[in-house]
Amino acid sequence: MNDGTHAGHSGPAPAPPAEIRFHGGKAMSAVPILFFIAWAIAQSGVLGIGDTAGLIVGMLVGLILGMLLVRGNWADYAEAVVEGMAQKVAVTAIVAWLWAGMFAATLQAGGFVDGLGWLAETAGMGPAVFPAVTFLLAALLATGIGTGYGTVIAFVALFFPAGVVLGADPLLMFGAILSGAVFGDNLAPVSDTTIVSAVTQDSDVGGVVASRFKYAIIAATLAFIAYLGFGWASTGAAIDADAAALFRAQSNASGLFHLLPIAVVIGLAIRGRHIIQAISVGLILAVAINLLFGLAPGTDMLVFRVAEDSWAAARFGDWPLVQAVAAAEAGVGGSLYDGPVGFATLAVLILLVLGGAQVMIRGGGFHALQEWLLEKVARSVRSAELTMVSVTAGINAAITINTAAQIAIAPYIATIGKRFNINGYRRANILDANTSALGYIFPWAGGVLVGYTQMQGLAETYDWFTPAMVVEPIQAWPWVFHGWLLVAVFLFSAWTGFGREYTTDRISKGHATQ
Amino acid sequence: MSIRPFRNWRFRSDTPVFAPGEEIRAYLTAFDPATGEGRARIGDTVLSVAGASAGQVDQLVDLRVQSFDPAQSIGRAEALPAVAD
Numbered sequence A: 001m002n003d004g005t006h007a008g009h010s011g012p013a014p015a016p017p018a019e020i021r022f023h024g025g026k027a028m029s030a031v032p033i034l035f036f037i038a039w040a041i042a043q044s045g046v047l048g049i050g051d052t053a054g055l056i057v058g059m060l061v062g063l064i065l066g067m068l069l070v071r072g073n074w075a076d077y078a079e080a081v082v083e084g085m086a087q088k089v090a091v092t093a094i095v096a097w098l099w100a101g102m103f104a105a106t107l108q109a110g111g112f113v114d115g116l117g118w119l120a121e122t123a124g125m126g127p128a129v130f131p132a133v134t135f136l137l138a139a140l141l142a143t144g145i146g147t148g149y150g151t152v153i154a155f156v157a158l159f160f161p162a163g164v165v166l167g168a169d170p171l172l173m174f175g176a177i178l179s180g181a182v183f184g185d186n187l188a189p190v191s192d193t194t195i196v197s198a199v200t201q202d203s204d205v206g207g208v209v210a211s212r213f214k215y216a217i218i219a220a221t222l223a224f225i226a227y228l229g230f231g232w233a234s235t236g237a238a239i240d241a242d243a244a245a246l247f248r249a250q251s252n253a254s255g256l257f258h259l260l261p262i263a264v265v266i267g268l269a270i271r272g273r274h275i276i277q278a279i280s281v282g283l284i285l286a287v288a289i290n291l292l293f294g295l296a297p298g299t300d301m302l303v304f305r306v307a308e309d310s311w312a313a314a315r316f317g318d319w320p321l322v323q324a325v326a327a328a329e330a331g332v333g334g335s336l337y338d339g340p341v342g343f344a345t346l347a348v349l350i351l352l353v354l355g356g357a358q359v360m361i362r363g364g365g366f367h368a369l370q371e372w373l374l375e376k377v378a379r380s381v382r383s384a385e386l387t388m389v390s391v392t393a394g395i396n397a398a399i400t401i402n403t404a405a406q407i408a409i410a411p412y413i414a415t416i417g418k419r420f421n422i423n424g425y426r427r428a429n430i431l432d433a434n435t436s437a438l439g440y441i442f443p444w445a446g447g448v449l450v451g452y453t454q455m456q457g458l459a460e461t462y463d464w465f466t467p468a469m470v471v472e473p474i475q476a477w478p479w480v481f482h483g484w485l486l487v488a489v490f491l492f493s494a495w496t497g498f499g500r501e502y503t504t505d506r507i508s509k510g511h512a513t514q
Numbered sequence B: 001m002s003i004r005p006f007r008n009w010r011f012r013s014d015t016p017v018f019a020p021g022e023e024i025r026a027y028l029t030a031f032d033p034a035t036g037e038g039r040a041r042i043g044d045t046v047l048s049v050a051g052a053s054a055g056q057v058d059q060l061v062d063l064r065v066q067s068f069d070p071a072q073s074i075g076r077a078e079a080l081p082a083v084a085d
Helices: A026-046 A052-068 A074-085 A088-109 A112-122 A130-145 A148-165 A170-187 A192-200 A205-233 A241-250 A253-270 A275-292 A311-316 A335-341 A344-362 A365-377 A381-397 A402-418 A424-438 A446-456 A473-479 A481-496
Strands: A303-307 A322-325 A331-333 B023-027 B030-032 B037-042 B045-050 B060-069 B074-079
Touching: A026 A052, A026 A344, A026 A365, A026 A473, A052 A074, A052 A344, A052 A446, A074 A344, A088 A112, A088 A148, A088 A253, A088 A275, A088 A335, A088 A344, A088 A402, A088 A446, A112 A148, A112 A241, A112 A253, A130 A148, A130 A170, A130 A205, A130 A253, A130 A275, A130 A481, A148 A170, A148 A241, A148 A446, A170 A192, A170 A205, A170 A424, A170 A446, A170 A473, A170 A481, A192 A205, A192 A402, A192 A424, A205 A424, A205 A481, A253 A275, A303 A311, A331 A335, A344 A365, A344 A402, A344 A446, A365 A381, A365 A402, A381 A402, A381 A424, A381 A481, A402 A424, A424 A481, A446 A473, B023 B037, B037 B060, B045 B060
Parallel strands: A303 A322, B045 B074
Antiparallel strands: A303 A331, B023 B060, B030 B037, B037 B045, B060 B074
């Protein structure tokens, strides 16, 4: 006898539900996702078109092409697409985008960015240190509120423009924000991914957070140093002098009143309130601060623009929150509109991608890949852990919401890990760190696209924000230092045994989630 | 709940060592119906387990180590009656 993967009964890997059969075998179930990835690379990488709605077309066409390859009943395929789109994790992510979008846009309307500008000037914080400080603060916010997506939205809306206009490198700034989101998703006790990683590996949340601290803090320390170093090195970057002058002229300490609603959101999240509750309270407070201190009129937050020659303009034109405008400009506006509406397109895209991923799961392509890894690659504890790290990182290429990626891969990580008696904490840590990291690195990942979507709206918000300051998703991946370093720390740990625990050392406390 | 973030900052061997008489809890990783012998693989260390059943594969089993050869990282253990998941 050699090891658990050979002679004798070694326990079945988790089997998917009723399989959809494809012409050309199980690998063909990956066609919709592979087509989408190729489309995304061609569209955004080769043609340089950063249009999220264009990616929707790519995914739709991929799903149709995949269906043509199905043997037998197409209804099962269609059902799998809907099944994938209906996952709760997708809706949870979209909810975070919508609420964070409203909140961030309302803080923008109240001049929070102008407040940051004032603070940076007063504290003498130059462009060299801005990315490093942004990384720290984004990590802090993400750890507090438990949503990396929400953090990306808030920081791209608020810190990114302030840093860039003061001369910090946009690539470093975006990378630092994404890094902070990775840190929070990985470590926050209230993060979806933390909870999923603990529950699926028979562990308690407190135990996994404590045991993953060492990996997170090593990677974060190195990332912080890297942001400082690259920040210093890039201070010679050309600054748009007009933009900087305009920004300085607008800087105003009163915007910092909005630190209060941010603190309230973090406090409520840490106390275990749902993200909808926490951000709603913060939002109400932000609106009240805007109105009470005159930071923004009500129409900056919500406005009904009615056509000036209409009956409605004559009747309601002088009501609060109503403006009479030229017919072509009629519509709803303000931060409560602009904030969340920008994410509607991305929400549709993410749902479709999860539909495509479900086809791959139900078509057996995913299962076949995992079985191959289990039988052929994971032959020693070192290769098993290296496989676990690579697979958890790579899964984000196909399933672009990191929580969904984790849920899909979790049973396989449990199976591989248990065959070498790797304990639940170690398995949960490998699972969470690498899915969190790559979820903010692949150019088509939800975390990157959500930041890019937010960034595109900045030119409309600020006079001084120029299109040249926008970072395309394809440009961001090398600069997500904490993400890369976290993967590197785990590859090192798998190779050397750093932090490894066997069930004979300690058995994780199963199933308790809080 | 005690949170100890600086716990386990160490390098753990691929081949953990056990002493005869030591009682451990581990997943039974395989069972060979031909010989009636189970196996618990802990890292790259392999213990042959007497007294286990096929139904215990992938379950946590209490074991008592009977003999162990650190040079080859193999040993023998017996399954104890108390079983936990």
